[in-house]
Amino acid sequence: MESLTQPPPVFAFSRRIRKTPYEKRVMEQAPKSMTIYNSTPLMTVFRSPQEDYEHLCEHVQIWDVSCERQAEIAGDDALRLVELITPRDISKCKIGQCMYAPLVDENGGIVNDPVLLRLGKQRFWLSTADSDVLLWVKGIAYGIGYYTSIQDPDVSPLAIQGPRADDLMADLLGEEIRQLPFFRFVRESLAGTSFYISRSGWSGQGGFEIYLEEYRKGLDLWDCIWEAGQKYNIRAGCPNSIDRVERGLLSYGNDMTLNENPYECGLDRFISEDKKAECMSSVALKEIRDRGITHKLVYLLIQGEPLTTPREACTVNDESGVARGCLTSIAHSIRFGGNIAFATVETQFSIPGQRLFIEMGSDKLLKATVMSKLKE
């Protein structure tokens, strides 16, 4: 915010903002900052981005990610409907498997980038990023006349992230949980409630996500994990800006929107060009492939003092001062020796080594370099 001479406004909660089953425990851990994601509170910092990051990379954290709302699609046409809304080939997804499945509209625009869970032959959960997938899918199903039931089930995900997540969950659920492959899920129970648990999560440090279905068991579940986690130095945490940018995890609404297509965002590998099922984005995506993209999401290394997330997209200029794109997310990474960021730039300026200049604030110009994918 521009004006910081007075204290910033506090967040006013109301019924319109969903209360999570873990909220009481989260607040007891005195988070420093929060946001709203799918009409649900999501913490963003507990101690500092750097302190939270260091702890996440070394120990284990418990994250209230109830904001990952599930859109449940079930019924005779469930698979047809899911195939229609994502360019990824879902026929290959087994029951018990997760798939990262960008949802793309008839113009090639990205609607959301959920993790899809296949619960049954004709039953799916879309674990959504921050946009109202439920209403979009309801609209499509109504319009076509598909035989499906589309619901917003009362599911509140809890993530256990960090290198000690396996030790902690093995103590609680038994040693077999260590064998759960990445993006697979099983049914387990704890604290008197049974749930799906997947090896997944929005960090680069590994771990699990528990999909709590019995809201009233939330505090018991949290307490049970919290207590067992004491020997592993567990802390309350949340998706960490440094970790996610270092690992190249895109944030829907920040790094990609309905105005971007998956090719521009480097999501090519999630588009099954030979997909057999009907897909609403296939014509648009083929056109985009044929004519080539004009913009591309790149990683940048930016010189200078540590920077924080910009309030809005900052302009990215070439050496002549001509605007060539905009910066979308930023974090200060000690590991990479500077500020690292995502930016959308014209394709001819997206080659690793390209020098660019970021307009930050009124008249500050920061030097930046396009990097090859950070996580490689």
Added chain:
Amino acid sequence: MESLTQPPPVFAFSRRIRKTPYEKRVMEQAPKSMTIYNSTPLMTVFRSPQEDYEHLCEHVQIWDVSCERQAEIAGDDALRLVELITPRDISKCKIGQCMYAPLVDENGGIVNDPVLLRLGKQRFWLSTADSDVLLWVKGIAYGIGYYTSIQDPDVSPLAIQGPRADDLMADLLGEEIRQLPFFRFVRESLAGTSFYISRSGWSGQGGFEIYLEEYRKGLDLWDCIWEAGQKYNIRAGCPNSIDRVERGLLSYGNDMTLNENPYECGLDRFISEDKKAECMSSVALKEIRDRGITHKLVYLLIQGEPLTTPREACTVNDESGVARGCLTSIAHSIRFGGNIAFATVETQFSIPGQRLFIEMGSDKLLKATVMSKLKE
């Protein structure tokens, strides 16, 4: 929040939360609290709910309501599509007219309750409450194959509310603006930008809404109105909880959701039973009419100390302690001599004069009485 021994988390802004064109000026006025509405900041209190209320009832306020996002529906099938999604008869809506048009799905559930603006024969804006109408409408139009263009235009509404709104806008736009009837709009210009201005707004005190289309002119527009408003004691403001509950203005997400139907929420008069155009909710709404509703939204007067908005729906009990519904919004009204609230209760407990008991907090029971509509 339960735990208030440490300062509450501050709100972390990012690109995912839209920056409004007026944000700089709003923040200069040091608002006390805020919320997020349609992924956009909306202030909730500037001084105190009571101080803001008293000023609103006597003077004029300028409100940043950029969060009222417009879903634009245009093209050959625009009217057909709009008729499909609302039970209200839109054929009667003239160009230059606004209509409050609840959007209702095929099950009778309320998706949103926008104000519709008819800009042309086949061009509409839906000025939306807090749910993603754009994606829902896009889904329906794609599914059916309607010939429409559905966009999220860059429109940032600014409301001028309060008894001196007419004097202020007459000074700026000329005396004719006083003649603009309720829920009509015209094209005007100010501060070098032209816009639609309607006689409307989410208060009971009257006023206007300006639909700014040139984002970059936001501060000029604000400053121009602010300066002219000095003689009318203008202040920055926002939708006020006391005013809205006193006037019976429902809040989508608080008082009604996808789980409620328009009959339960007392929106009967916006359902055109004899509507000729095809409407996706007509079968479901006829069924609901035929079998009768089980729950109804009522106004309550609650005894005791001033209460504030509950974090979640509080249970409403009958005299025997049996749960009969839930309380959804609350405000302390000096005018009505107590706390006034909206609650959804079983229909047999919805008759004015009915005594009820509100479960507030752990073991506090508050006496309440069902009232006839407060604004009558």
